[in-house]
Structure formats: C-alpha cells, structure tokens
Amino acid sequence: MSYISKVSNLISFSSFRISPVMLLSGLVAFVLILPVVFLTIASFQPDDDIFSHLIDTVLSDYVINTLLLVFGVCSLSLLIGLPLAWVMAMCSFPGKRFFSWALILPLAMPAYVVAYVFTDLFDYAGSVQITLRAWFNWQSVADYWFFDIRTLGGATIILSLVLYPYVYLLLRSAFINQCAVQVQASRIMGDSAWRSFFRISLPQTRGVIVAALSLVAMETMADFATVHYFAVNTLTTAIYDTWLGYYSLSAAAKLSVMMLAFVFIFLALEKYQRKRIKNYSRSDSFTQGEPYPLTGLTALLVVAGMSFIFFMGFVLPFGILIQYGIDYFDVAWNDDFIKFAWQSLLMASSVAVGCLLVALLCNIANRQQHETPFSALPGHAMSLGYALPGTVLAIAVLIPLTQIELVANEYLDNWFAWQPGLFLSGTLTAIIFAYIVRFSAITVGAIREGYASISPNLDNASLTMGRSFLFTVKRIHLPLLFKVMLTSSLLVFIEAMKELPAALLLRPFGFETLATYVYQYVSDEQLEHASIAAIAIVLVGLIPLIFVNRFASQSQR
Amino acid sequence: MTSIVSVKNIHLHYGQQKVLSGVDFTLNKGEILCLLGPSGCGKTTILKSVAGLLPISAGTIEINNKVVSRDNEMIPAEKRNLGMLFQDYALFPHLTVTDNITYGLRGLNKNEKQQRLTELLTLVHLDGNQHKYPHQLSGGQQQRVALARALAYKPDLLLLDEPFSNIDTKVKFELIDQVRDIIKQENVAAIFVSHSKEEAYAFADKVALLNQGKVEQLDAPDVLYKQPKSLFVANFMGALNSFKLATLPDYLHAKFNCEAHDMVSFRPEHIKLSPMTESAVIKAQILKKRFVGSHYQITVKHNDTALLVLTDKGEHYEPLQWVNINLQSEKAILFN
Structure with missing residues (x-):
C-alpha cells in the first residue's frame, strides 16, 4: 500500500496555463517600467516653450x-586603465599583489568628494598654490600660470580618476583569460612582447574595450554632483535645473529622453560587444602563460606609475578626508550625522528588501514556466531601470506619482472633502520606488544566475515525490539561493546608500541620505563638517570591491 | 498480472517537429522496461510524459488504469505517485541523506518515518551515512541515496533517466546488479531510459527499441538480439554482417527461402573461419586482426564486402591470408 494517495480520477486535469505567480510578476514588471513610459509620453507634451527657449x-x-x-573621460580612463591592466595581467613586478587590489579602490570614492578635496588643494587659495607662491615669491595670479581645476578639464580628470577602474578591471580579466598559447605562438614566430600585444592581444580585446568604455560613458553621463559643483553645465545639470528652476516636468522629460537616447546608444554598444566577446572566449584549452618579469628601471617606472594613480585616486582624497575627520571630529560627529545615517540605513534596507522580493517574484515565476523567452520577459523589463541616470530616473518617477496624487486628491476632495496632499512624491515612497526601479536589475540578474546553477532536475525530483512547486521553492530553491540573495541585496543596499542625483530630487522635506547630506556640505564648501559621513560613504563603497576583487581573482584561478 | 502503466498511441510534437508518433507499451507490476535508442529518438520524452513533466499531443497514458495524460491535458507530476531517478541524481545538496530520503514521505508519524528510513538505508547498504551530505558521498553512494529517496514513499512506478551513464564502466555493472536487486525486492514496476544496449541487457526484463519517435520492437533483450524484426534493430543490438542472397552459393538459397528474402545477416560469432581448402565454398581474405582480450576480432573481405568475425583461434590467421568461411545457417537473421 502506498503512503500517499493513489492517483484518482477526482484530481482535475491541468493544462499548461499562466500561473498566478506569473501574473503577479508581469504586473510588478509593468509598474516598474511605468516611469519610462510616462517619461516618454510627457516628453511629447507642451512645456510653455521652455524647451525651445533652451534650444x-x-x-x-x-x-x-x-x-x-564623455569623450575626455573615456580617453583618459583608457589611457590609465589599459596599460595598468596589461602590465598587471602579463608581467610580474614587486608589489603586484598589493597593486592588484589597490588600483580598484578609487571606485569607492564619490567623484564629488574627490572634486572637493582637489579644489581645496589646487585652487588659488589651496595649499599647493600657496606653497608655490611662497617658494617662488609670486604675488598674484598675474605672476604665474596654474591650471584651473573648476573647469571641464578638471571634471574630466576627476571623473577619470574614479572611473578608470572599470577599464582596468574588465581589461585585466580579458588579458588574463586570453589564451596564453596564442601569445606564445606569436613570440615563437618572432614577435617582440610589444608586437605581440598589438597583433594578438589588442585586437582580441577590442570588444572588451568598447564595453568598458560604454560603462564609463554611461557613468559619466549620469554624474551630476561633480559637474554641478564645478558649474560645468551638462545634460544632467540641465535636467536638474529645468525641474528645480522652472518646475517644468515636460521640459525636463524632453531633456531626459534626449539623454536616454545617448545612454541607449552606449548600452546597445556594450551589449553588442559583450555578445561578440562571447564568440572569442574559450572555456577549453585555457592556459596561463608565464608572466614577463620586470626588473630594474622598468619595474621602478611601473611601480612609480601605479603608486601615482593609486595616490591621486584614493590615498590623497581619502587621506585628506580622514584628516578632516580628525580635525573636525567634534563638529562632524553630530546628531544630524547619526540621524541621517540611521535614516539612510532604513531607507536602503527597505530598498534592498524591495529589490529582493521583486527579483524573487520574477525569477520564481520564470522557473515555474520553465524559463521560456516569454516568462523571462518581466525580469528583463525590471532590469531596464538600471540604465536610467539618476536625474532622469527622478523625473521619470515624479511624472506618474504626481499624476496619481493629482487624481487622488481631486476624487478624495470631491467625496470626503479631504486632500491627502503629496502622499507619494512628498514621502519616502518616491525615493524607495525610484531605487527599486533602478537597482532591481542587480538582484534580478543575480538570482537569475543563481537559478541557472540549480539543476531543473531538482525541481522534477521534488515534483515526482509529490511536492508542490511552492513547497519546492521554500524547501529547495530558497535555501540554495540564500547566498546570492544576501550578496545581491547587500549590493543594492550599498548602491542605495551612495546614490546621489535621484535622492537630491526625490528626498522628502527634512529627509537626507548620507549622500545628499555630504553633497550639501560640499556645495556649501564645508565638507569638513560632514567628513565623517563622507568617510562612511567611502567605507560602505569599499564593501562591494571585496566581492569584485575576489571574483576577478577567481577568474585568475 | 495487473498492468501498472499503459501507454496508448501517444503522439507529441513541438510545432512542426514530431517527437513521438504513436508509441504503445504496457508494463506489469514488478517488471523493468528499458526504453532504448539513439539520442534524439524520443526515449527521455516518453519518460517525462509518463512522469507528468511534459504534456502529450494525442493518445493516452494510464497509471493503475486511471488516465493521467491525454490530448494536451495532464495530471501534474506531484499527483502521480511516481519515483524518479535522474541522470545527475538531483540530490538536494543542502539536505542530509536522511532529509533527502524522507523528502517525499508524508502522513507518517515520527516513528514510522524513522522505521522506513532505517529499512531503506539497509536496503541500499548505506547504514551509518544518514547524517552525511551528498557531496560527502561517492558517485555510487549518491546513486543509491537517490534510489532510496525515489522508493521511500512506495511509488507505483519507478522511472530511471539514464541512471548509469555517469558511472565508471568498472563499477557500472556491479551497481546495475545492485539496483536491479533492490527494485525486484521492492517489487515495483520500473521504466528505464538508456542509449546503451549493454545496460539494457543487464538491467531490463523487456526492451522497447525506439527509432525516430516510434517503437521498432518490444521484446525480451535476447529476442531483440537473436530475432530482430528490422535491420535497424539488428544493427542497434549488436554487430551485423549482411549479404545479398544472390552472392551466396546456390545450395544455401534453399535454406533461406529465397522467394521471400533478398538479404541475409549473421552476427560475428555465427561466422566461422577455417583454413583455405580446395573445396572451399565461400572464400574470403583477411584484412585486419585485432586482439581484444577474450577473443580476436577479424575483418575479412568477401566479394568486396567487409565482414566481422569473432574467433578465439585468431593466432592461426594473419592479414592477407585467404580463408574459408562457414555460415551457421540456423542462426541466420532474415529481413525483407
């Protein structure tokens, strides 16, 4: 006799149909892409000629x-990142282990903090120029030339200093994963190390270079704080000013759509190149060659160069921040800092949980429907938000939320003579929703990868043993996905803590994230007073780099 | 005998592509059926349809005389009371041997559960391993945990999807014997998918040989080997030497009923070699000799046809030598 009931005629037949989980997943995806849809619609609406005035x-x-x-930052990042990556991948030299992770650290520095510190150092009233004037006995600006940091050029240098690690990281792993035999073959056939680099390595990594530069370009376009601080007007600052200056959502939407067009060009480039990279990469016949040993003057030059970049990108700005933190500890460690740190912690945690739930929903639904192109659609739709620069995202989120508020206020006023006011755009709802739109790509992608490593046969085994799909999710999938859930939501948490431009536009009255709190002091030329908050942001930003470096060194085997 | 599974004229197609076209078989309690065939013949598809993991386009599948699948409708896998053994074992990596085995057990109190667990651990010779995790076990042990797990709740039918394909040949047949013994002990009907005729010979009571979504022949393993109904079956089940009857001496024609057939085939062990004599009827020249341990495989050429012969007296023959071949006409395999 069997322990579970025999198959009976009473059990209803089930055909393949869309499950409630799938429906819910589609619905959530729809809500998450609403901002982009509304943004596009709003960009076609009249704007009192503000846009034509702008034109x-x-x-x-x-x-x-x-x-x-974009052009400047891409060029400079390539100029810094490419040689670093090649030397790191192909050569051995003293201090290689140290530099392999040290060169990533600038990624943790918010560009606006670096901008502030560098201005403090290199401006007319900065310590560098004061020292120079003292040494050479110059009296005024007329006596000497010194570069002006608060310019487009200055912004280019600063953004490159914190963005080159993208180029460095991607190219380093590309060079490491390259088949060493090919380089060896070219060397045996008489090429020098340089010639083999230009003939073999470089052409094969062209796709990676384009992909990395597309990332840099997108980050550059999304940057708001640095250019705003330097008063360099770009599309991002234009969106910000149009909204805060003219309160014209439709003009801001027009600018946003324009900017999105640029972003999508870079995004398409990146995607296209990634596909091509796949064609090149071989998982088999993969051998690691012996590194070229560097000694003497060459080694010295390499170490000096790397030290310089590390110093400028991380040691100097972070050191000065620490200095501020020590000097101004009494001012900087205040109730506001603790309050805002706590507030952003709560906000970022809610975002992390939200992103995790959204990601679980769409991936579980996709799994239940056997991962067809159709059932994967909500997941892809949810990932779109990642491409939105912060200012564009903020405008895109404001449009539907204010529409809903408008309608709700009108109806509630008619029915109950009560207006709830800005119950969405004026509360944390807006910022949390915006961040879920933006960052769910991280959790959706991570959990998709996590599911890919769970054999569908585990599901089949569980089903044939009489367990339902949801039981399988609870007992098998969730425990196996636990690590991925944890790390991906931690990444979301960190991103939400650091994000600035969207928070600046969406934070409700009286609410600050650590980033907006720091930026406010940056624009008031008083970063010293928020130095501990800035240090906290850098430290939080260092956490994901541990993962990144561990991942990258895994690919080194 | 009570029939456990009855598959009646099932069809399955994805769009224009036909995967199954009219498959029939029945299986009785305690019987082991092997679905055998080359890759892409539809054997795993049939297994998944029986399991309730794939819907069929037409026909019916009955388990215990209840219809469980019909035209695009099915009772889902979790309501069929089946056990399934997967190619990759599909053990849950985060659960211990105990938790894996008892995963499908329901409606039992703690003592009953423990008792069933002890029974199963003894059955699959894994006493003392109940607290280990799958990665701490050898491949064969993992296989036996998967088997215990699939048998735990006394399923009506056990399905095995290429269960031995990941196992080292050295221990494979030992394991096949063990698994077969356990299944026989539990007296459960089993369907087993494989592309290896050796596994089918060792494991199954009957074999359904599939070709392009159809059952070519369903019989006991030795019948498939000795009395194949088609050239496909004959070739799949073992090496074969085929002759056009017209090329053979007249006196043999009578034995093979020439009116009905134009081809005759022999297994390599049913062709004997002898040294060349004046009176030799069928002459052949040796092309190649290969020593394979228990015997020799000798390739000879007869009328431009290469024939494979097995002999234990290979030391008497060398390449280029002419020999006489004798066909054991009572073992002849005939097709139309």
Missing part, C-alpha cells in the same frame, strides 16, 4: 559639454 540659448552648449566630457 535657442544653452542647449547646444550643454550637449557639447556632455559629449566633450
């Missing part, structure tokens, strides 16, 4: 500045 006056400057900035 007539400053728009061309904004666009040119943006393009120049």
